[in-house]
Amino acid sequence: MSELLTELTDSTRSVLDSLGPGTAEETIWTQVVDLGWLLAGVPESLDGLGLGPAAVCVIQQELGRSLSAARYPAATLVIDALVAAGESPLLERLPLLLTEALATAPLVPPDIEISDDGRLSGTVRAVWSVDRASDILVWTNSDVLLVPTSAGALKARPTWDETRRLFDITFTDVNIDSGWRLAQGAAAETLVCRIETLRDFLLAADAIGGATAALESTVNYLTERKQFGRPLALFQALKHRCADLKAHIAAAEALFADTLNQAESGFGQPQAALLAREAKLLATAAYTEAAEEAVQLHGGIGMTAEHPCHLYLKRAQLNEHLGRRRVSDELELATCQFS
Amino acid sequence: MSEQLRTEVRSWLENNVPAGWREAMTGCDQDAFVAAQRDWFFKLVEAGYATPHWPERWPGGGRSLAEQKIIYEEVARADAPRLILYFVALYHAACTLMECGSADQQQRFLPGILKGDVWCQGFSEPNAGSDLASLRTRAERRGDVYVINGQKTWSTMAQYADRCLLLARTSSDGRPQAGITYFLMDMRSKGVSVRPISQITGDDEFAEIFLDDVEIPVEDRVGEEGQGWAVAQATLASERGLTLVELTQRMRHSLGRIGEVMRARGCADDPVLRAAFGRLIPQVHAACALADGYLQKRISGEEVVGDASIVKLYYARTLREFVRLGQQISGLDGQTMEEFTRGGSQETGNWAVDFMNSYNWSIAGGSDEIQRNIIAERMLQMPREPRDWRWQKGA
Ligand SMILES: Cc1cc2nc3c(=O)[nH]c(=O)nc-3n(C[C@H](O)[C@H](O)[C@H](O)COP(=O)(O)OP(=O)(O)OC[C@H]3O[C@@H](n4cnc5c(N)ncnc54)[C@H](O)[C@@H]3O)c2cc1C
Numbered sequence: 001m002s003e004l005l006t007e008l009t010d011s012t013r014s015v016l017d018s019l020g021p022g023t024a025e026e027t028i029w030t031q032v033v034d035l036g037w038l039l040a041g042v043p044e045s046l047d048g049l050g051l052g053p054a055a056v057c058v059i060q061q062e063l064g065r066s067l068s069a070a071r072y073p074a075a076t077l078v079i080d081a082l083v084a085a086g087e088s089p090l091l092e093r094l095p096l097l098l099t100e101a102l103a104t105a106p107l108v109p110p111d112i113e114i115s116d117d118g119r120l121s122g123t124v125r126a127v128w129s130v131d132r133a134s135d136i137l138v139w140t141n142s143d144v145l146l147v148p149t150s151a152g153a154l155k156a157r158p159t160w161d162e163t164r165r166l167f168d169i170t171f172t173d174v175n176i177d178s179g180w181r182l183a184q185g186a187a188a189e190t191l192v193c194r195i196e197t198l199r200d201f202l203l204a205a206d207a208i209g210g211a212t213a214a215l216e217s218t219v220n221y222l223t224e225r226k227q228f229g230r231p232l233a234l235f236q237a238l239k240h241r242c243a244d245l246k247a248h249i250a251a252a253e254a255l256f257a258d259t260l261n262q263a264e265s266g267f268g269q270p271q272a273a274l275l276a277r278e279a280k281l282l283a284t285a286a287y288t289e290a291a292e293e294a295v296q297l298h299g300g301i302g303m304t305a306e307h308p309c310h311l312y313l314k315r316a317q318l319n320e321h322l323g324r325r326r327v328s329d330e331l332e333l334a335t336c337q338f339s
Numbered sequence: 340m341s342e343q344l345r346t347e348v349r350s351w352l353e354n355n356v357p358a359g360w361r362e363a364m365t366g367c368d369q370d371a372f373v374a375a376q377r378d379w380f381f382k383l384v385e386a387g388y389a390t391p392h393w394p395e396r397w398p399g400g401g402r403s404l405a406e407q408k409i410i411y412e413e414v415a416r417a418d419a420p421r422l423i424l425y426f427v428a429l430y431h432a433a434c435t436l437m438e439c440g441s442a443d444q445q446q447r448f449l450p451g452i453l454k455g456d457v458w459c460q461g462f463s464e465p466n467a468g469s470d471l472a473s474l475r476t477r478a479e480r481r482g483d484v485y486v487i488n489g490q491k492t493w494s495t496m497a498q499y500a501d502r503c504l505l506l507a508r509t510s511s512d513g514r515p516q517a518g519i520t521y522f523l524m525d526m527r528s529k530g531v532s533v534r535p536i537s538q539i540t541g542d543d544e545f546a547e548i549f550l551d552d553v554e555i556p557v558e559d560r561v562g563e564e565g566q567g568w569a570v571a572q573a574t575l576a577s578e579r580g581l582t583l584v585e586l587t588q589r590m591r592h593s594l595g596r597i598g599e600v601m602r603a604r605g606c607a608d609d610p611v612l613r614a615a616f617g618r619l620i621p622q623v624h625a626a627c628a629l630a631d632g633y634l635q636k637r638i639s640g641e642e643v644v645g646d647a648s649i650v651k652l653y654y655a656r657t658l659r660e661f662v663r664l665g666q667q668i669s670g671l672d673g674q675t676m677e678e679f680t681r682g683g684s685q686e687t688g689n690w691a692v693d694f695m696n697s698y699n700w701s702i703a704g705g706s707d708e709i710q711r712n713i714i715a716e717r718m719l720q721m722p723r724e725p726r727d728w729r730w731q732k733g734a
């Protein structure tokens with residue numbers, strides 16, 4: 001990791017550590033905005049920091065580590081799409097988005113259709129904090145739109161992961177205003193690819209952060225907790241379990257860094273989306289494994305609501321289902337090998 | 340003969356399993372659950388199906404092993420509610436009393452179980468989980484009573500219990516196991532307080548028990564002073580035979596639920612999910628076969644050390660795979676926080692909750708790791724971990 005990114009990791013972590021676990025969404029969001037974390041990926045020409053997707057992911061990794069409620073990935077997807085779409089009247093809204101980020105995006109592909117006469121219908125699932133957003137980013141294969149949330153009907157999607165507030169929003173025959181359009185046709189295809197690539201990398205980053213924290217907490221617990229007159233960490237069987245987790249997480253991290261590096265030059269290309277999907281698959285699998293093991297290795301206390309183990313478990317399990325399409329990701333990756 | 344019993348049980352269940360109990364028990368509070376469990380318990384007791392494993396002189400008792408199995412298979416097939424509230428009473432308490440209790444204790448407590456006394460198990464403590472022998476709750480003899488001070492934890496349904504199977508220390512001399520004594524404690528005694536613990540499912544099905552100068556009459560001690568460890572082994576063994584037959588049978592019948600969900604979600608043709616389903620099926624059938632085989636061995640006296648551990652470990656692992664697949668096939672919608680069903684099997688179809696509850700079987704009653712130790716050290720005769728150790732943090 002470059003020195004810059006290491007510094008970013010450290011400073012992000014120290015902010016989050018000082019806020020402590022379970023910080024309320026709006027409190028943490030004020031920090032995200034005030035500290036300029038939304039600027040990380042924005043080019044310098046647009047008054048951003050120009051640090052690219054790697055920096056955005058570093059921030060999300062730390063937010064994931066602290067099980068943060070901040071809708072950073074959702075807001076970042078909108079900002080990135082606006083910037084990538086280039087010159088459009090919508091770009092004028094960027095400064096506002098960067099200071100308040102009143103826009104959000106879904107974490108799974110939207111299930112929407114646009115009719116020939118330009119009407120939008122369908123349900124967009126798993127949208128982070130859409131109740132607090134003015135606009136939502138939605139897409140089909142040939143259109144990318146920033147739609148006012150007032151055009152749709154909201155329904156809460158309460159999940160077991162209480163660290164994130166998700167909603168579904170349904171549009172019924174909504175007349176599309178041309179001012180909502182970010183891209184169309186071939187340009188939209190590229191932009192969609194870019195959105196989904198960044199989303200999957202952000203989910204991978206969240207998973208790596210969470211997995212690392214779950215493992216750390218387990219190692220600490222096993223070191224402190226005594227049974228049979230010795231710390232549990234003295235049992236080799238348990239050390240090996242932690243070592244396996246460490247290796248799994250390290251592999252996920254290595255793949256993440258490598259795929260991100262390969263993808264960075266061509267973020268709108270289908271190849272980049274596949275790379276991101278690989279990174280996401282391995283990272284979310286490492287997260288669920290680390291979280292599942294955390295509960296098991298904590299014993300009875302891991303099954304209590306007051307201990308944070310279950311927060312990792314629930315967030316990890318939800319992550320496995322975010323970013324998924326109808327066809328299994330695994331199947332699609334394998335299929336690519338035959339084409 | 341056995342076919343006749345099967346027909347009899349099947350038709351009884353058809354007429355008696357409360358219609359729509361799953362719906363009624365979904366999202367209900369614990370008091371409604373307790374009331375429903377009571378009704379179902381009394382029905383089963385009356386029909387003689389709650390106690391097939393009890394000796395012949397008790398109502399419903401004296402069933403052969405084959406007959407007991409038939410009853411459990413049918414109960415599983417009918418998807419009847421599980422008697423969770425009475426689990427400790429019917430198995431742990433009853434088996435302990437029959438194996439180690441005095442004639443007087445059997446006469447005093449077993450009829451109460453049939454009348455609906457709820458029992459809980461007070462073994463674990465905050466610092467004595469896997470290492471149960473290190474427990475510190477103290478029992479001091481004063482005349483005709485023992486005076487108990489200490490704390491128990493993770494005690495399932497303790498907040499509803501009338502009585503508790505309690506382990507306490509009467510001596511600190513010698514091996515830690517040697518100073519443990521076994522008691523039958525009245526939960527309404529002065530000095531007993533119970534605090535339910537909130538679980539990761541949002542339920543509070545286990546509780547802490549605080550014991551402050553609680554008096555237990557000497558006649559409620561099981562076995563002699565210092566023999567509690569051996570008695571506790573009888574208690575723990577009771578949940579390993581028939582219970583696992585019931586649970587594995589229920590798991591087998593729940594395989595259909597996976598198919599149903601896949602069809603309902605339109606993913607029945609997904610080759611990835613189908614293959615995962617295919618991998619699970621032989622494991623579930625193997626778990627049933629292991630549980631059946633183990634029960635046979637126990638009855639015929641051929642059980643060897645480690646057998647029980649294999650059954651429990653394999654069941655716990657298979658259950659985890661089962662609920663993992665359930666979550667996988669139910670997709671994003673399966674992550675929705677939905678109200679859960681009380682008194683169902685381990686596979687209620689609310690897969691997120693089923694997943695969380697699957698830890699009951701990999702942690703409680705001797706964790707997977709402890710079962711592995713038993714298999715490795717006592718069955719495979721591999722050496723134990725060294726007794727001496729030295730370690731300094733940071734060194
Ligand atoms: C749902 C549930 C219901 C329960 N109900 C009851 C009840 O009704 N009554 C009651 O008395 N107790 C009950 N228990 C307690 C249960 O028996 C203990 O949780 C169990 O014995 C583990 O103890 P612990 O939680 O202290 O974990 P610990 O013993 O602290 O173990 C932590 C981790 O270390 C591992 N470990 C421990 N020792 C070793 C070793 N030597 N080698 C390798 N790994 C090891 C464990 O497997 C576990 O993964 C219940 C527990 C649960 C989860």
